[in-house]
Amino acid sequence: MLTHVWIIPLIPALSFVAILAIGKRLPKKGAEIGIASVAICLVLALATGTGWISRVNHPPESAHAEATAQSVEGHEAEATATASATEGEPAASADAEHAEGGAEAEEHHVTPPVQRNVTWFETGDVTVKAGTLIDGLSALMLVIVTFISLLVHVFSTDYVGGDRRETHYFAFLSLFTAAMLFYVISDNTLQMVVGWELVGLCSFALIGHWWEEKPNSDAALKAFLTNRVGDIGLLVGVIILYFAAGKTFDVLSLNTQANAGLIEHNLLLIGSLCLITAVMSKSGQFVLHTWLPDAMAGPTPVSALIHAATMVVAGIYLVARNYGVFFNGLSIGTANVNALAVVGCVTLLFGAFLAFVQTDIKKVLAYSTVSQLGYMVTALGVGGWTAAIFHLFTHAIFKACLFLGSGSLAHHIHSFDMKKDMGGMRKRMPITFWTFLIGTAALMGLPLITAGFWSKDEILAGAHQLGGDGGYRFAVIMGLMGAVCTCAYMTRAIWYVFYGEPRGKSAEHDLHENGPRITVPLIILATGSILVGYANLPEKVFGIGVPESLSLRFEHFIEPTGAYFPSADNSFSHPEFVPWIALVSALAIVIGAGGAYLWYFKDKGPHGITERNKVARTGYKVLENKYYLDWLYTDVIVGFVKGPFARATNWFNQNILDGVVNSVGKGARGAGEFVYHRIDQGVVDNVVKGSGLAAEGSGSVLRKTQNGKVQWYAAYLFLGATILAAIFVIVAS
Amino acid sequence: MIGSLLAAAQNADAPVLVAQNVAFGIISVLMIYSAIRVVTAANVVHAAAFLVVVLAGVAALFILLGAEFVAITQVLVYIGAIVVLFLFGIMLTRAPMEGSEKMSRDNWALAALTGFVLLVLLGYTLWDGFGKNKIPADLQPTSTGALSDVIFGQYLVPFEVVSLLLLAALVGAIVIARRD
Amino acid sequence: MFLNQFLLLAAALFCIGVYGVIARKNGVMVLMSIELILNAVNINLVAFSAMWFNTPGANPLAGQVFALFVIAVAAAEVGVGLAIVLAIFRNYKTVDLDQVDLMKG
The missing domain is CATH 1.20.120.1200 (NADH-ubiquinone/plastoquinone oxidoreductase chain 6, subunit NuoJ)
Incomplete structure (x- = not known):
């Protein structure tokens, strides 16, 4: 399965076509095709995961691997530590790897990733390959994506059942699954760009699923356009790295070269900064996160799948996949502060603040997602690779649980407004309540029993221990503050939704628990929210040793080994369990959840402070307006371009450029009058018109060329091509 | 010349x-x-x-x-x-x-x-x-037989594509020129 | 016979065709000029085909086959082109391409 993993994205892609073609005529409007294909994918993904685990347990001998690796259509490259450094100076890099990583390598058996590729296209001497790369990370992502996708498919059959565009909905779910799977198994950055754009497209289509309502289509456009900003960064970054690494898109080669120091540090730095822009847009990091809460306009299962569990972690995956580039480019191992960590910290804290003032439960969860993605970026920024991926894993499960829970709540009342339309749901929807509560506990990081605790704690421990002298102190502090806020806003959400008296629409409707197609996925996810935390128990918890066969299993299987991952670097290490951080984060829960409990449940504290106190009111207003970022983007920047800037350009165009052009034209005409009248009319005038290309840049002349007369365009085309060809001939001869 | x-x-x-x-x-x-x-x-x-x-x-x-x-x-x-x-x-x-009307632009x-x-x-x-x-x-003048051998051998696929193109053009022309 | 005789004649036809495409007002006439251009190309193809007539390793018939393809494509082009001209005539009551300036920017 490890070598034929390309089948996995192919299945949902075919399912997309099949649903569009025949979905409408099927009794379930195409849902059955989608579910079947994703279920097959899940099985195959699990097979891949199992295959990977056995590969880690029994690393192949390279000779044996080569013997089995022959295949007809492509050649399988077993990227071992020595074979991976490409054209550069292979011997030198391999020696350096061995010298530095000798101690590590003995401890960790090197399990080479399974790479398999075929030639995609050749231009000149450049050969671009397309292929698949399977290691622990991609195997994990395959399982997460297919697992969540399957549950969301099942949930959706009830949730969007009878919708007017149900078929399209399932078709795009399939396409999204295919795109995301394609993205995570890519073995080169170019392919990743393709997958990245495809998931963006599906996100656009699904956010705007109910496009008849203006806010929904606006939200879809906003998501798309905001992501375009980051996509520029992605493209520029990929191109920089392509040339920096000696014209290769290959992820393994790129990272191996970065780790071996074959790429200049500044190039790596600039490349990784560009990629961080991409991460900021796709993974909703601060200043480009504004699209993510608006994206909640889409159907709730879509929010669970795309805007919480899978697509938004594409940015995290991008960093994790190219970690050699980031680790060396940003000097993560030796620095005390770097761009990635700062972006993550700011996001985790500011996102958590914003979640306080939302009245829409999905927006609370959306900002919570922003904040949790901040944790992951922070973890990557401080060097805690495994912590980040582990948090990605646990977060995917409990956040999907929370989102689907909110969908279950809103299924009958068709409203997500906690203050107006919810309240008292605890008794009437018990399964939703309990699963939501477990998800919340995991999000808060309830010590020892929930998944969120283990992963968040590892991030904080990493921030404390990793990095240069003294570690990333600000990340620890901000992470703990974020944890307090997380607990507080989730307690607030629980209070509004489940306790108190029913309000608004929930009072009007006769509410009851939803059917099994909604509750079963919730129960599965809630169970997962508790269990998956034990996948990466630290070696010692409060001094009690954990048996080796149970501890750090996640790290053992998922974290890449070999030259393409900076684990051989001296400054790379793994954090250990720190009792005081665990205690402090438990304390954070007590402070956050307790404070909010007192405020909402017991009605204690200075209520109405926002009306009385000016500072509090200002703070509340800033939060309510989301730090005025949207105002900045739409009113200030767009307004400036539309208003003063456009006017200034227009003035310049009218008064200066037109003046120049007019005087040139007048001069030409004045001279032309001396010439025979016919030539003047026939040649000079027309040549002046035809030289519009030469006078490019002048709005007035360019406007004249856009006269809609097709033959003028033909004339420009022929003349332009002729002149170009003439230039080539002259240059060549 | x-x-x-x-x-x-x-x-x-x-x-x-x-x-x-x-x-x-x-x-x-x-x-x-x-x-x-x-x-x-x-x-x-x-x-x-x-x-x-x-x-x-x-x-x-x-x-x-x-x-x-x-x-x-x-x-x-x-x-x-x-x-x-x-x-x-x-x-x-x-x-x-x-030739009453101007024919050139x-x-x-x-x-x-x-x-x-x-x-x-x-x-x-x-x-x-x-x-x-x-x-x-x-x-020497090319024999038609040799030409047909090449068309229906080496260039069979392009030939079929061209025939498809002609069919598409036929349909397209009818659709465009139809009065409705 | 020199190869260039044919190539230069084709070039002349091509340029006359280009002139016609740009200068003619009538849509049908523009299509005729396009035919001139296509024929110029065909002359080139057949001339080169004759040029490599007995060169070992070359396929001397490829040029002629492609000339045939060009003729087929030209037939398709005229069919669709004339249909478009007819549609224009029906909607604008003229075939003067200057009157059809919907692409005006």
Whole structure:
């Protein structure tokens, strides 16, 4: 399965076509095709995961691997530590790897990733390959994506059942699954760009699923356009790295070269900064996160799948996949502060603040997602690779649980407004309540029993221990503050939704628990929210040793080994369990959840402070307006371009450029009058018109060329091509 | 043309094919005159008639080059079908039969300039690139059988694609021209 | 016979065709000029085909096959082109391409 993993994205892609073609005529409007294909994918993904685990347990001998690796259509490259450094100076890099990583390598058996590729296209001497790369990370992502996708498919059959565009909905779910799977198994950055754009497209289509309502289509456009900003960064970054690494898109080669120091540090730095822009847009990091809460306009299962569990972690995956580039480019191992960590910290804290003032439960969860993605970026920024991926894993499960829970709540009342339309749901929807509560506990990081605790704690421990002298102190502090806020806003959400008296629409409707197609996925996810935390128990918890066969299993299987991952670097290490951080984060829960409990449940504290106190009111207003970022983007920047800037350009165009052009034209005409009248009319005038290309840049002349007369365009085309060809001939001869 | 004729005459090594060269000269002069008339004639039907002359000249050149089947196809398809199609087009659009209305646009000078520059460029390039190349004197006419072998062997797939293209064009033309 | 005789004649036809495409007002006439251009190409193809007549390793018939393809494509082009001209005539009551300037910017 490890070598034929390309089948996995192919299945949902075919399912997309099949649903569009025949979905409408099927009794379930195409849902059955989608579910079947994703279920097959899940099985195959699990097979891949199992295959990977056995590969880690029994690393192949390279000779044996080569013997089995022959295949007809492509050649399988077993990227071992020595074979991976490409054209550069292979011997030198391999020696350096061995010298530095000798101690590590003995401890960790090197399990080479399974790479398999075929030639995609050749231009000149450049050969671009397309292929698949399977290691622990991609195997994990395959399982997460297919697992969540399957549950969301099942949930959706009830949730969007009878919708007017149900078929399209399932078709795009399939396409999204295919795109995301394609993205995570890519073995080169170019392919990743393709997958990245495809998931963006599906996100656009699904956010705007109910496009008849203006806010929904606006939200879809906003998501798309905001992501375009980051996509520029992605493209520029990929191109920089392509040339920096000696014209290769290959992820393994790129990272191996970065780790071996074959790429200049500044190039790596600039490349990784560009990629961080991409991460900021796709993974909703601060200043480009504004699209993510608006994206909640889409159907709730879509929010669970795309805007919480899978697509938004594409940015995290991008960093994790190219970690050699980031680790060396940003000097993560030796620095005390770097761009990635700062972006993550700011996001985790500011996102958590914003979640306080939302009245829409999905927006609370959306900002919570922003904040949790901040944790992951922070973890990557401080060097805690495994912590980040582990948090990605646990977060995917409990956040999907929370989102689907909110969908279950809103299924009958068709409203997500906690203050107006919810309240008292605890008794009437018990399964939703309990699963939501477990998800919340995991999000808060309830010590020892929930998944969120283990992963968040590892991030904080990493921030404390990793990095240069003294570690990333600000990340620890901000992470703990974020944890307090997380607990507080989730307690607030629980209070509004489940306790108190029913309000608004929930009072009007006769509410009851939803059917099994909604509750079963919730129960599965809630169970997962508790269990998956034990996948990466630290070696010692409060001094009690954990048996080796149970501890750090996640790290053992998922974290890449070999030259393409900076684990051989001296400054790379793994954090250990720190009792005081665990205690402090438990304390954070007590402070956050307790404070909010007192405020909402017991009605204690200075209520109405926002009306009385000016500072509090200002703070509340800033939060309510989301730090005025949207105002900045739409009113200030767009307004400036539309208003003063456009006017200034227009003035310049009218008064200066037109003046120049007019005087040139007048001069030409004045001279032309001396010439025979016919030539003047026939040649000079027309040549002046035809030289519009030469006078490019002048709005007035360019406007004249856009006269809609097709033959003028033909004339420009022929003349332009002729002149170009003439230039080539002259240059060549 | 005359230059190349002279050059051929001066080249003593190769046998000079006088008959072919004379035929070529006559055909080419006729073709160029007709082509110019096609793009300048005031009467649309006259232009179509001159187009027939040009197309016939092309067919004659094909025979001169030994491509008999292509020449016959040229006559059948172009003169037999396409020109008739043009005449139908002229008739259906009720274009003026007399030269009363202006047939050329105001930018004819720009067009002339473009054409002239292009001609100079092409002429220079051809002269520079193929000045010495000669068509083999022992040129034999291509047999239609050999041509069909190639079309239905090596170029079978392109051939089928072309037939599909023709079908698509047929459907497209009907859809566009249909009254509804 | 020199190869250039044919190539230069084709070049002349091509340029006359380009002139016609740009300068003619009538849509049908523009299509005729396009035919001139296509025929110029065909002359080139057949001339080169004759040029490589007895060169070992070359396929002397490829040029002729492609000339046939060009003729087929030209037929398709005229069919669709004339249909478009007819549609224009029906909607605008003219075939003067200057009157059809919907692409005006």
